[in-house]
Amino acid sequence: xxxxxxxxxxxxxxxxxxxxxxxxxxxxxxxxxxxxxxxxxxxxxxxxxxxxxxxxxxxxxxxxxxxxxxxxxxxxxxxxxxxxxxxxxxxxxxxxxxxxxxxxxxxxxxxxxxxxxxxxxxxxxxxxxxxxxxxxxxxxxxxx
Numbered sequence: 001x002x003x004x005x006x007x008x009x010x011x012x013x014x015x016x017x018x019x020x021x022x023x024x025x026x027x028x029x030x031x032x033x034x035x036x037x038x039x040x041x042x043x044x045x046x047x048x049x050x051x052x053x054x055x056x057x058x059x060x061x062x063x064x065x066x067x068x069x070x071x072x073x074x075x076x077x078x079x080x081x082x083x084x085x086x087x088x089x090x091x092x093x094x095x096x097x098x099x100x101x102x103x104x105x106x107x108x109x110x111x112x113x114x115x116x117x118x119x120x121x122x123x124x125x126x127x128x129x130x131x132x133x134x135x136x137x138x139x140x141x142x143x144x
Contacts, residue, residue, distance in 0.1 A: 014054075016078045042091045052092040059089055063118075 023035040041049040058064045058072070066085050073080045107113060126133050 014072070014076045016073075016076070041095060042088070045088070045091070047088055052088055055085065055088055056092055 021038055023037060025035060026033045040047075041052060055069065058069045059066065064072070066082060066089070070080050070082055070085055121134050121136065123134050124131070
């Protein structure tokens, strides 16, 4: 007599989607016109903005080292070379630099500013036998 609601939560692991575009070449008499490739955020890159955003999120929001990101991708069926990951991160940062500068201007105009002071373990070289080899440090945001 009546209806009950039952909720079950599930999780899908990270999903990689490969989209293949077939680009035709057209002719008008003896002149050939190649079709254009879809626009890309990073010029001459096979990676979409969503892929770059996911990579940046893991690297900077979740503070994952590139090696761990690559292993996570491999565990989920996607092979990514370390050099490719580093280049994608660097090129994405270049694309986002103007956005970063605009945000800095707005933040610096505010009367009240907050910041995240999450602690991370930083590895150090041991100079003395009593050194721990690491210390706690914050990764701060600098707008200047």
